[in-house]
Amino acid sequence: MGEEVQNKQVILKDYVTGYPKEFDMYIKTSTIKLQVPQESNAILVKNLYLSCDPVMQFQMRKAEKHLSGYYYFTPGSSINGFGVAKVLDSKNPNFSAGDLVWGTTGWEEYSLIERPNWLYKIHHTDIPLSYYTGILGMPGITAFAGIYEVGSPKKGECVFISAASGAVGQLAGQFAKLLGCYVVGSAGSQEKVDLLKNKLGFDDAFNYKEEPALDAALKRCFPNGIDLYFEQVGGKMLDAVLLNMKIHGRIIICGMISQYNISEPEPLKNIMQVAFKRLSIKGFTHRDHHHLYPKLLETVLPYIREKKIVYVEDIVEGIENGPEALVGLFSGRNFGKQIVAVAHE
Amino acid sequence: MGEEVQNKQVILKDYVTGYPKEFDMYIKTSTIKLQVPQESNAILVKNLYLSCDPVMQFQMRKAEKHLSGYYYFTPGSSINGFGVAKVLDSKNPNFSAGDLVWGTTGWEEYSLIERPNWLYKIHHTDIPLSYYTGILGMPGITAFAGIYEVGSPKKGECVFISAASGAVGQLAGQFAKLLGCYVVGSAGSQEKVDLLKNKLGFDDAFNYKEEPALDAALKRCFPNGIDLYFEQVGGKMLDAVLLNMKIHGRIIICGMISQYNISEPEPLKNIMQVAFKRLSIKGFTHRDHHHLYPKLLETVLPYIREKKIVYVEDIVEGIENGPEALVGLFSGRNFGKQIVAVAHE
Numbered sequence: 001m002g003e004e005v006q007n008k009q010v011i012l013k014d015y016v017t018g019y020p021k022e023f024d025m026y027i028k029t030s031t032i033k034l035q036v037p038q039e040s041n042a043i044l045v046k047n048l049y050l051s052c053d054p055v056m057q058f059q060m061r062k063a064e065k066h067l068s069g070y071y072y073f074t075p076g077s078s079i080n081g082f083g084v085a086k087v088l089d090s091k092n093p094n095f096s097a098g099d100l101v102w103g104t105t106g107w108e109e110y111s112l113i114e115r116p117n118w119l120y121k122i123h124h125t126d127i128p129l130s131y132y133t134g135i136l137g138m139p140g141i142t143a144f145a146g147i148y149e150v151g152s153p154k155k156g157e158c159v160f161i162s163a164a165s166g167a168v169g170q171l172a173g174q175f176a177k178l179l180g181c182y183v184v185g186s187a188g189s190q191e192k193v194d195l196l197k198n199k200l201g202f203d204d205a206f207n208y209k210e211e212p213a214l215d216a217a218l219k220r221c222f223p224n225g226i227d228l229y230f231e232q233v234g235g236k237m238l239d240a241v242l243l244n245m246k247i248h249g250r251i252i253i254c255g256m257i258s259q260y261n262i263s264e265p266e267p268l269k270n271i272m273q274v275a276f277k278r279l280s281i282k283g284f285t286h287r288d289h290h291h292l293y294p295k296l297l298e299t300v301l302p303y304i305r306e307k308k309i310v311y312v313e314d315i316v317e318g319i320e321n322g323p324e325a326l327v328g329l330f331s332g333r334n335f336g337k338q339i340v341a342v343a344h345e
Numbered sequence: 346m347g348e349e350v351q352n353k354q355v356i357l358k359d360y361v362t363g364y365p366k367e368f369d370m371y372i373k374t375s376t377i378k379l380q381v382p383q384e385s386n387a388i389l390v391k392n393l394y395l396s397c398d399p400v401m402q403f404q405m406r407k408a409e410k411h412l413s414g415y416y417y418f419t420p421g422s423s424i425n426g427f428g429v430a431k432v433l434d435s436k437n438p439n440f441s442a443g444d445l446v447w448g449t450t451g452w453e454e455y456s457l458i459e460r461p462n463w464l465y466k467i468h469h470t471d472i473p474l475s476y477y478t479g480i481l482g483m484p485g486i487t488a489f490a491g492i493y494e495v496g497s498p499k500k501g502e503c504v505f506i507s508a509a510s511g512a513v514g515q516l517a518g519q520f521a522k523l524l525g526c527y528v529v530g531s532a533g534s535q536e537k538v539d540l541l542k543n544k545l546g547f548d549d550a551f552n553y554k555e556e557p558a559l560d561a562a563l564k565r566c567f568p569n570g571i572d573l574y575f576e577q578v579g580g581k582m583l584d585a586v587l588l589n590m591k592i593h594g595r596i597i598i599c600g601m602i603s604q605y606n607i608s609e610p611e612p613l614k615n616i617m618q619v620a621f622k623r624l625s626i627k628g629f630t631h632r633d634h635h636h637l638y639p640k641l642l643e644t645v646l647p648y649i650r651e652k653k654i655v656y657v658e659d660i661v662e663g664i665e666n667g668p669e670a671l672v673g674l675f676s677g678r679n680f681g682k683q684i685v686a687v688a689h690e
Contacts, residue, residue: 234616255620
């Protein structure tokens with residue numbers, strides 16, 4: 001304890017415009033003392049798993065007028081995000097050396113976390129620790145809130161999920177199936193479609209890149225229309241979905257990954273359907289739903305242990321491969337939840 | 346009773362594309378016997394006031410794929426819509442000669458209504474009868490449902506209303522004011538803006554046709570953002586509003602009159618704000634809210650009698666002037682609720 005060690009970090013080179021590229025980040029090796037300074041409330045952690053999340057692209061940009069509420073990265077400093085870590089030293093009354101935690105940490109091997117207010121302690125370690133970046137972490141809260149609180153599909157309802165094999169979508173689909181819904185997902189490769197149909201229990205799935213017309217694909221999968229759309233992509237997909245919603249259908253939106261990085265967002269043509277069909281559309285984010293976390297653990301831990309839910313991860317080894325993994329997220333290169341393994345305890 | 350009289354009718358010439366024009370309709374004088382045939386459940390009414398409503402443009406078109414649920418007009422027959430009428434003869438147990446009613450009737454001097462299921466009897470006649478096409482009719486239900494049930498603004502909230510001097514908007518704004526909200530409206534002329542500010546009690550108003558940028562106009566009126574947007578126009582206005590909503594703001598949509606008749610709807614660019622700001626958008630129509638009508642009467646009749654609510658009507662005299670009045674609705678020529686007076690009892 002107190003020794004000085006090497007600390008590989010992922011540094012943001014400069015503010016990013018458009019999709020982040022690997023060259024927007026670089027690896028720097030600095031040193032860090034494995035001890036929290038006196039007169040502080042900080043903790044010092046060893047990072048185990050880092051989560052690649054779509055929101056990080058915004059944080060790499062220069063603060064934008066219409067994107068309030070984000071924490072922005074600083075060029076020359078390490079980026080950060082959700083992760084799983086082990087406490088090595090603590091001057092904070094809520095944490096002790098040896099604790100396992102998940103929450104916001106640095107993209108580096110070791111992090112000094114000055115205000116560890118938003119970290120959760122991990123109490124259930126019979127589950128893979130990496131799951132706390134996914135099913136038991138932020139994407140889990142997003143999917144759980146979306147299905148159990150915001151969308152609340154009833155048994156027999158028809159649910160459509162875009163980006164269905166991703167960190168959130170695979171959970172949202174399985175939650176909806178457990179509630180007795182008819183669930184269809186879209187994804188960007190045949191391999192992902194097979195995953196949805198054969199391993200994750202979706203009733204049907206299609207590869208949006210291979211469909212000549214999204215409207216026709218949706219009509220094929222939902223001849224009587226969609227009750228609930230779990231929206232994560234935006235653009236043409238949302239436009240096609242609007243035409244295929246049932247009267248009084250609901251659309252819940254936690255992201256629009258297809259739209260984030262194009263200079264002019266794809267225009268939406270069918271918004272009038274909201275009036276014609278009395279649709280409701282609701283934006284939501286995990287940030288408004290952390291009160292659900294105890295209920296999530298209570299519900300989901302048994303599902304995991306009884307193998308009623310599967311969680312597919314795409315883990316790359318080594319922080320030096322972090323930038324490539326993060327960038328791959330924006331072209332859909334990941335197969336399931338994208339994670340960077342920094343260390344295995 | 347039983348005499349045969351002349352009956353002027355407004356006939357649809359042919360299916361309409363684009364905005365309806367005067368020449369899409371013509372006046373025909375036929376004859377009608379003022380008696381309900383035996384073996385029927387019909388009533389025969391003398392029409393007093395006819396309501397010009399935006400939805401009628403859809404009913405003039407050929408049935409459209411994505412516009413289900415509308416009753417379409419038949420070329421060669423009289424158009425119909427909401428109106429106020431007096432029962433002259435009845436074979437229906439629920440109606441008697443002398444009853445005043447409001448609901449769907451024909452655009453003609455006398456109508457034989459085969460299935461009078463959807464007519465309301467008028468019990469309060471100290472109020473101008475024409476109000477049953479407006480504040481106490483369908484637009485009243487729309488505004489009442491929008492404010493008291495769908496949008497539910499709280500005291501002190503910031504409410505924006507487009508098409509604010511129209512049949513629904515003027516009521517929605519006054520209802521929101523009565524709830525203690527800060528209310529701003531947009532309209533299409535200085536005269537309408539003056540009406541909103543000086544007669545209807547809106548806190549502020551602007552002429553959307555004269556604003557160089559809608560975004561700037563909204564920022565001027567709502568420096569801290571909008572809590573509730575009562576949407577009736579769509580297009581550029583909705584796009585600008587999306588940028589000016591508060592976090593967790595609500596948008597309620599009962600129509601998008603700017604969008605109905607352009608071959609390609611204006612694309613919406615800022616739908617991503619729904620995700621960023623966790624907005625909710627809800628489409629609604631009077632049709633889902635008729636259960637509120639008793640509560641509406643209970644609430645609104647005293648407001649009218651105590652002059653706490655003003656209702657502005659634009660009444661043209663004579664059914665032969667009906668087509669011009671109806672067509673004027675789509676260029677905003679009306680000043681307040683557009684009504685055609687067919688007869689004064």
